[in-house]
Amino acid sequence: MTMTELDPAVARTAWRAAEPVHGMIYFAPEAHQRYAALGLGGRMGYFASRAAALGPVGAEAVVATFFNFNPALVRAAIPDAWRIAAPEDVLRARLEAADAALRRACDPDLLASPELAEAAALARRAAESASEHPEGRPLFAATAALPWPGEPHLVLWHAQTLLREYRGDGHVAALLLAGFSGIEALVLHAATGAVGAEILRRTRGWSTAEWDAAADRLRSGGLLEAGDEPGLTATGRERRQWVEERTDLSAVGAYEVLGSAGCARLVELAGRISRAVVEAGLLNVAGAGSDVHPGQDG
Template sequence: MTTLDPVTAPAPATTTLDPTVAREAWRLAEPLHAMVYFAPEANERFEALGISPRAGYFASRGGAFGPVGPGPVTASFYNFHPRLVARYLPAVWELTDPAAVIQARLDAASAALTRGLGTETLRSDQVTEAATLIRRAAESAPAHLSGRPLYAAHTDLAWPEEPHLVLWHGQTLLREFRGDGHVAALLFAGLSGLESMVLHTASGEADERFLRTSRGWSQDEWTAAADSLRARGLLADDGLTDEGHTLRAHIEAHTDRLAAPAYEVLGVDGCQRLAELVRPLSRTLVKAGFLAGALPARSN
């Protein structure tokens, strides 16, 4: 029986679209979604429901599954310590319900986008066109539903009507579609959520203390994961080894290929047009500090 090398084995060829074109469209639109995780508007609305911001994060994103316990969220979010998730789920459902907390997140997104971009921009042809393109991509992705639990759960949520919220919701769907594929790539590479974060911080692209504490891991657990990666030849005292860099590059390439089918309906021209439309919007939010402290999107 042939054994596949997780570094060199290719991801399935599921699209004819250049994955780098799709990646650029996703990358430039991502701040329009991700800002909600750092917006004070979200914390205010979660607190109005009687729940903490951290509980609101797990409940609003994981609530697409329904009033679940920690299992599905720990599995699909991938890099959070199970004990951290279990601290909030299912207890949060004694205070609120999935519909309320999902609506709170949507309301927060609307308020934050209005604050960051202004009403005139949100009502512009630019936003309407971008929303139309991103909805086409998000609604084409169910053809590739298998193995994508977070995306599948979010497809059951109703689409909002306002163009800026269509844009936000569409990017939410595409983010989870890509994220599910990223988890598959990590699993194939034999990396746990914790190990993937250790490699990520060793690359110099993320802050170790922020990732470790925000995901609920102890220093001893982090150190043990680092020791395991050293034993595999992926990590050295001064950062990633050549093998570690190669593995990370292959994981990102596999993630790009697995995400690309959602954008095939747009083609190269549509992806490039979407990137052109959302670039100034995202740039405005980033320059205004809406993603202060953010990590690269769904970097597990």
């Protein structure tokens, strides 16, 4: 267990405050347009763009690191994507898309503001601190090896991308320790009511039969209530809370370098950019060109 003086809840709040700055890349039309220009349509663009930091890996590496997607969905995109576009071209398109989308969301004064530059510096400091401990975090480590962009809004985007993958790799480890498969993690997430089961099932490519079978396993284990849209039992809530606490503990180390005051400042500053992203509609799932997005399930 990680020993830390920083409250893990403080680190989680800092991560959430800036998450829209990263998360918009999965929904922004600027991204889908650039992937399509390379010949990568729909789901292929998602899998290739997020996995490109790993290099031209096979489908099984993506199945393992992405964790909760139906392997058949991954195999339909990877490795064919690398025969269409090289990983370095996909990474370039992704960065260009982030630039264009953030420029659309943020007015020029915000982009040039000292507040945005400060937010970028704080997030980068946390991300670079995380980069000192890449062990057991393959998707994060691969992304951390990429060069840093120069402009502050892209520094903030890249830093938050790193922090998201750092947390995500730790989250997968916690789910595995808890004994959950990828689809079971999704079913548990749906049972909290935070995200609809149909959205999670469809975007991750699972059939209704596969989803129902996973729900039956969890119900047999005493984690799900009965019914078509089951909630968590007391045992289910306890097990899920265990995963959340371990995820928080595994991610807090990145933010210790900022301390509570630095985290609070990042929340304040990044919140303004995140609001601009949301208000610009960059997190509009319905308007996205792909029906696959990550999200931390659990």
